[in-house]
Amino acid sequence: xxxxxxxxxxxxxxxxxxxxxxxxxxxxxxxxxxxxxxxxxxxxxxxxxxxxxxxxxxxxxxxxxxxxxxxxxxxxxxxxxxxxxxxxxxxxxxxxxxxxxxxxxxxxxxxxxxxxxxxxxxxxxxxxxxxxxxxxxxxxxxxxxxxxxxxxxxxxxxxxxxxxxxxxxxxxxxxxxxxxxxxxxxxxxxxxxxxxxxxxxxxxxxx
Amino acid sequence: xxxxxxxxxxxxxxxxxxxxxxxxxxxxxxxxxxxxxxxxxxxxxxxxxxxxxxxxxxxxxxxxxxxxxxxxxxxxxxxxxxxxxxxxxxxxxxxxxxxxxxxxxxx
Numbered sequence: 001x002x003x004x005x006x007x008x009x010x011x012x013x014x015x016x017x018x019x020x021x022x023x024x025x026x027x028x029x030x031x032x033x034x035x036x037x038x039x040x041x042x043x044x045x046x047x048x049x050x051x052x053x054x055x056x057x058x059x060x061x062x063x064x065x066x067x068x069x070x071x072x073x074x075x076x077x078x079x080x081x082x083x084x085x086x087x088x089x090x091x092x093x094x095x096x097x098x099x100x101x102x103x104x105x106x107x108x109x110x111x112x113x114x115x116x117x118x119x120x121x122x123x124x125x126x127x128x129x130x131x132x133x134x135x136x137x138x139x140x141x142x143x144x145x146x147x148x149x150x151x152x153x154x155x156x157x158x159x160x161x162x163x164x165x166x167x168x169x170x171x172x173x174x175x176x177x178x179x180x181x182x183x184x185x186x187x188x189x190x191x192x193x194x195x196x197x198x199x200x201x202x203x204x205x206x207x
Numbered sequence: 208x209x210x211x212x213x214x215x216x217x218x219x220x221x222x223x224x225x226x227x228x229x230x231x232x233x234x235x236x237x238x239x240x241x242x243x244x245x246x247x248x249x250x251x252x253x254x255x256x257x258x259x260x261x262x263x264x265x266x267x268x269x270x271x272x273x274x275x276x277x278x279x280x281x282x283x284x285x286x287x288x289x290x291x292x293x294x295x296x297x298x299x300x301x302x303x304x305x306x307x308x309x310x311x312x313x314x
Contacts, residue, residue, distance in 0.1 A: 065221075130225050134226070137226060144255070147295070150299050152275065158302050
């Protein structure tokens with residue numbers, strides 16, 4: 001597809017400059033795409049492994065919790081959970097991946113803190129269940145972080161891929177075609193002038 | 208205030224309450240949607256939802272997907288996993304690469 005441009009030297013120069021710029025942009029974007037892809041694939045593998053691990057552990061914790069729940073009165077359970085002192089502290093940070101900011105979570109879980117509820121109304125099952133929950137919680141955050149990063153990078157990759165393709169398959173070819181057209185046109189004009197001059201010379205000589 | 212919220216059926220989210228995070232039990236799809244929107248407005252950084260909630264609010268969650276905050280992550284509920292999270296990863300991969308390259312490796 002040719003760009004509409006007047007076939008003159010001014011336009012030719014301008015188009016040539018645009019072509020150089022487009023090619024450089026294309027190269028940069030392509031590099032960006034490759035780097036993003038490299039990180040993305042690494043993260044995907046990591047996320048899948050992590051996800052499997054977490055779902056298994058979570059299922060385990062859930063089972064323990066259910067058995068604790070059967071043994072305990074609902075209101076006692078509610079009270080025990082409300083009194084718990086093992087509060088997690090979340091630090092949300094950002095990590096730079098290329099031009100993206102992906103979330104980075106760190107979690108503080110007081111390891112040695114007591115759950116803080118009385119031993120009388122609660123069962124050992126609840127302790128065990130909450131122990132499992134405590135183990136899986138930091139991993140849940142890792143899953144959240146990795147999967148969010150994957151989603152963000154996927155969106156960016158898609159955008160970059162579109163841009164690379166637009167440059168590679170549309171802008172650069174059409175610039176090249178237009179440049180070829182203009183330089184053909186200019187050399188045609190040159191030949192025309194030359195023949196005209198020859199003709200004029202001939203006419204002048206005859207007189 | 209905690210920055211983490213769990214939304215899902217009561218049994219699935221209840222236990223997390225012991226860690227001082229917000230456990231928001233919901234009973235049906237309508238309630239789930241309302242709770243999710245409210246939770247995002249409240250400013251939770253990470254919102255874990257069960258697969259049921261995820262399905263009920265998939266449109267809403269899609270809107271948050273490309274934003275850095277909130278991070279909405281799907282979890283299996285207490286009755287087990289249906290593999291929605293794996294599907295989510297697949298979807299991201301096929302969007303990014305233009306082909307589902309993971310599909311073959313699983314078979």
